[in-house]
Amino acid sequence: MPIRQLPEDLINRIAAGEVVERPASVVKELVENSIDAGAHRIVIATAGGGIDLIRITDDGHGMDRTDLMLSVERHATSKLSVDDLDDIRTLGFRGEALASIGSVARLSVASRPADAESGLIITVDNGRRSGPVPQAMNRGTVIEVRDIFALIPARRKFLKSARAEAAAITDVVKRLAMANPEIHFILEGSDRNPSNWPAVSGEGALAARLGQVMGGDFIDNAVPLAMARHGVVVAGLAGLPTYTRANSLSQFYFVNGRSVRDKVLVGAIRAAYADYVFRDRFPVVALYLAVDPGAVDVNVHPAKAELRFQDQGAIRGAVIRAIGTAIAAAGFKASTSVAEDILGAFTAPEMAEAPAPAYEPATGFNDAPRATSYGYRSEAAPLHLDRAPGRLAGFTAPSGRVEPFTEPAEPVDYPLGTARAQMFDNYIIAQSEKGLLLVDQHAAHERLVYERFKAQMASGPVASQAQLIPVIVELPEEDCTRLEDAAPELERFGLYLDRFGPRAIAVRETPALLGNTDISGLIRDLADGLAEWDSTAALSDRMEAIIGRMACHGSVRSGRRLRVDEMNALLRDMEATPHSGQCIHGRPTYVELKKGDIERLFGRSR
Numbered sequence: 007m008p009i010r011q012l013p014e015d016l017i018n019r020i021a022a023g024e025v026v027e028r029p030a031s032v033v034k035e036l037v038e039n040s041i042d043a044g045a046h047r048i049v050i051a052t053a054g055g056g057i058d059l060i061r062i063t064d065d066g067h068g069m070d071r072t073d074l075m076l077s078v079e080r081h082a083t084s085k086l087s088v089d090d091l092d093d094i095r096t097l098g099f100r101g102e103a104l105a106s107i108g109s110v111a112r113l114s115v116a117s118r119p120a121d122a123e124s125g126l127i128i129t130v131d132n133g134r135r136s137g138p139v140p141q142a143m144n145r146g147t148v149i150e151v152r153d154i155f156a157l158i159p160a161r162r163k164f165l166k167s168a169r170a171e172a173a174a175i176t177d178v179v180k181r182l183a184m185a186n187p188e189i190h191f192i193l194e195g196s197d198r199n200p201s202n203w204p205a206v207s208g209e210g211a212l213a214a215r216l217g218q219v220m221g222g223d224f225i226d227n228a229v230p231l232a233m234a235r236h237g238v239v240v241a242g243l244a245g246l247p248t249y250t251r252a253n254s255l256s257q258f259y260f261v262n263g264r265s266v267r268d269k270v271l272v273g274a275i276r277a278a279y280a281d282y283v284f285r286d287r288f289p290v291v292a293l294y295l296a297v298d299p300g301a302v303d304v305n306v307h308p309a310k311a312e313l314r315f316q317d318q319g320a321i322r323g324a325v326i327r328a329i330g331t332a333i334a335a336a337g338f339k340a341s342t343s344v345a346e347d348i349l350g351a352f353t354a355p356e357m358a359e360a361p362a363p364a365y366e367p368a369t370g371f372n373d374a375p376r377a378t379s380y381g382y383r384s385e386a387a388p389l390h391l392d393r394a395p396g397r398l399a400g401f402t403a404p405s406g407r408v409e410p411f412t413e414p415a416e417p418v419d420y421p422l423g424t425a426r427a428q429m430f431d432n433y434i435i436a437q438s439e440k441g442l443l444l445v446d447q448h449a450a451h452e453r454l455v456y457e458r459f460k461a462q463m464a465s466g467p468v469a470s471q472a473q474l475i476p477v478i479v480e481l482p483e484e485d486c487t488r489l490e491d492a493a494p495e496l497e498r499f500g501l502y503l504d505r506f507g508p509r510a511i512a513v514r515e516t517p518a519l520l521g522n523t524d525i526s527g528l529i530r531d532l533a534d535g536l537a538e539w540d541s542t543a544a545l546s547d548r549m550e551a552i553i554g555r556m557a558c559h560g561s562v563r564s565g566r567r568l569r570v571d572e573m574n575a576l577l578r579d580m581e582a583t584p585h586s587g588q589c590i591h592g593r594p595t596y597v598e599l600k601k602g603d604i605e606r607l608f609g610r611s612r
Contacts, residue, residue: 029056040064055171187215233328245290247282425573449589468500
C-alpha cells in the first residue's frame with residue numbers, strides 16, 4: 007500500500023486521542039488554560055459526568071478576534087515566549103487542546119478582553135468551524151463542550167458511567183485547586199452537589215486551601231514541610247505517621263504548580279516513612295516541589311501528568327530530608343542502639359511450623375478451669391471470645407501487674423507458655439520452658455478474628471448484629487456513592503448499610519464477629535478500599551482484603567487491659583489457629599527470647 011498524507015480531520019482525531027482521554031482530561035486542559043490566562047475565579051459546570059456538557063467560565067484576560075481564531079488551530083499557543091520546550095513555565099503549551107476537543111465534540115469558545123466593548127464566539131462542531139460572531143458577555147472566557155465522542159461510538163463505549171466520570175472530574179478539579187490557592191474554584195452541575203473553594207492568600211494560604219479540599223482533620227494531624235536543598239525547594243504538609251490511609255489516593259504531588267504522578271516521588275515518600283508506617287498503610291501527604299524548569303522534562307506524557315527529573319537523586323534526597331526533619335521536629339525519636347541489640351536477640355517463629363500441642367485447645371475466654379489450675383484468680387465473669395471477639399469489658403487488672411498465684415504441682419508446657427503480666431496495656435509477657443515471649447495482643451487477636459471470618463464465609467453469609475440506633479458516618483460524596491453501589495455485596499460480610507443523604511452512610515447491622523467495633527473507622531477504611539479497587543465487581547475478588555479490614559477493626563485494641571485468664575485464653579487460641587505467628591499485615595504477633603539469649607544479655611553464658 008502506498009504512503010499517503012492523512013486528511014486534516016483524521017489528524018485532529020489522532021491528536022485528540024492523546025489529549026481527550028475522557029471528560030476529566032478535557033476539564034484539566036481547559037481549567038489549566040484559565041489559570042494561565044490569569045483568572046481569579048473559575049466555575050466548572052458539568053452534566054452527565056461531563057459527557058453531555060462541560061462549561062468552564064473564567065474572568066481571565068480574554069482573547070481578541072485574532073487570538074480567538076488561532077486558539078482552535080493546531081500547534082498554536084501563547085505559552086511559549088521562545089521556541090524552547092526545555093523551559094516550560096506555564097501549565098499548557100501544546101497548542102492542540104481546543105483543536106483536538108473540537109474534532110471529537112461540539113465546542114464553543116466565547117471570549118472578551120477587558121478593553122473590548124463586546125465578546126466574540128466561535129464554534130467547532132466535530133471539526134466543522136463557524137464564526138466568530140459577536141457575543142454579549144463579561145470579561146473573560148466561556149468554553150462549552152457538549153456530546154463528547156457522540157460521532158465516534160468506538161471511543162464513547164469505553165467511557166465509564168456518568169457517576170464515575172463525574173468523580174474523575176472532581177479529582178482533577180481538587181488537584182488544580184490544591185495547586186492554586188489564590189484562585190476561587192466552583193464545581194457545580196446537574197450530576198453533582200456543588201463544591202466551593204474560595205480563594206485564600208497570605209501566610210498560611212496553602213494550609214487553608216488544603217483544609218478546604220482535604221478536610222480540617224488532615225491539617226490537625228500534619229506537619230509543615232520547608233526545605234531547600236541542592237536547588238530543590240520542598241513545601242507542603244505531611245501527615246503524622248499515626249495518620250494514615252488504606253491506600254495511596256491521599257498522596258498528592260505537585261511540581262512547579264503542576265499535579266503529577268512520578269515514581270521517584272512515590273519512592274521518596276515510601277522511604278521517608280519507612281521507619282514509621284506499616285507496609286499496608288499509606289501516609290497522607292501534599293507535597294509541593296519547586297525546581298528549575300530546565301531540570302525537569304514535562305513532555306513525557308501528552309497530558310503532562312508524568313515527568314522526568316534531570317537529577318533524581320537530588321529530588322529524592324530533598325524529599326526524604328524534608329519529611330524526616332518535619333517528623334523529628336514533631337517529637338518522634340529513633341530506637342536506641344541498646345534496644346536494637348536486645349531486639350537482635352529476638353525471633354518471630356511461624357506458628358504454622360510449631361508442633362501440635364498435646365492438649366485440647368480452648369475455644370474461648372470461658373475456659374475457667376484451665377485458668378484456675380494455674381492459680382490465677384479473677385472476680386469478674388469470664389468472657390466468650392469465640393462468640394464475640396472484640397467485645398471485651400471489665401478489664402480491671404492494672405497495667406503491668408497480675409494477681410499472686412500458686413504454682414501447680416504438675417504444670418503443663420504450652421508452646422506459647424503461660425501469661426505472667428501485661429505491659430503498656432498491649433503486650434502480654436508469657437513464660438515457657440524454653441524462654442520468654444512478648445505477645446502483641448492486638449495483632450494476635452486480629453489474626454484470630456480474620457481466620458474465624460474466613461471460616462464463616464466458607465459456610466455461608468456472616469452472621470450480623472443490628473445496631474440499636476443506626477450509626478451515621480459522614481464521608482465525601484464519591485465515597486458514599488461507592489459504598490451505596492457495593493452495599494448488596496457487603497451484606498455477604500454481615501454489613502448492612504444505606505445512603506443517608508448526599509454525604510453520609512447509615513450503618514444498620516455489623517458482623518457479629520466484630521462485637522463493639524469502631525464502625526466509623528471501619529466504614530472509612532472500606533471506602534478507601536473501594537476507591538482503590540475502582541469497581542464493585544472486584545469485591546468478590548477482594549474478599550480477603552475486605553475481611554482483613556474488618557478483622558483489624560474487630561480485634562482487641564491496644565490499650566485494653568486484660569485479665570490473666572483472658573491472656574491465657576488468647577495464647578491458647580493462638581496455638582490452635584493457623585498462621586497465628588503473624589498478623590494479617592505481615593507483622594509478627596509475638597517475639598521470643600530464649601533462655602540462652604537472656605543469659606547472654608547478662609553475661610552468664612559460657
